[in-house]
Amino acid sequence: MKIASWNVNSIKQRLPHVTGWLKENRTDVLMVQELKGLEFPEMDIKAAGYESVCVPQKAFNGVAIISKESCETVLTALPGDDSDEQARYLEVDYKGLRLINIYLPNGNPVDTEKYPYKLAWMERLSKRAKLLREQTIPFLIGGDFNVIPEGKDCYDPQSWTGDALFRPETHAAFRRLLNLGLTDALRIHNHAAEQYTYWDYQGGAWPANKGIRIDHFLLSPPLADKMRSCTIDRNPRGQEKASDHTPIIVDIDWN
């Protein structure tokens, strides 16, 4: 089963990119983040041969899961804070697999309420993952984590010092997730540097390959055991009117 994740930075702007990519790659599932609007082009996705379930929000955030067969929605918000109205979480069951699509808060600037919100969100995510582990439900968490796991996951570690994506507290929260027994899928087979999933629009970051790795798949133990491959498709980032992120794809020996 092939499952992909892609922060599209507005589904309205990126619809042709998404349908074109699906046509070419035919993954079983595509998780998308940063829809940036209340309207979701369900019928266009349907015409491309895919079902979809969406958690939208006006102007900001928004996540959806696009899949060949229908998903069963389990949760449309991350538990742990009823006052949190940001559309950043979608959990579904797909063919006996629990799929969690996240758009984890950026957290910058760190001297505002945005950073504690990010850290609290990560703790809530850990709580959720811990519960699924205890229930021995096979699951994966995919999406835009807004976490640079290590120095080799960015072009210039020095320049990221103090940033919400790279702070010690962020790394600690990410490690707490991994310590539940989850595996960073890309790093199972690939330990090379420069495995980027995001390049800033500014300053010629893409042609200079000044990227960062912030889009991830975390696999629970049975899925890590069954993973065939995890790859990053750089092609979409080079297209006209590209998103600043590019897709990551995990292939699991499941069904």
Next chain:
DNA sequence: ATGGCCCTTCCGAAGGGA
């Protein structure tokens, strides 16, 4: 080179993203 991003919303400018 004197500057060099892209998206949203409500209408030229401001806020968010990372």
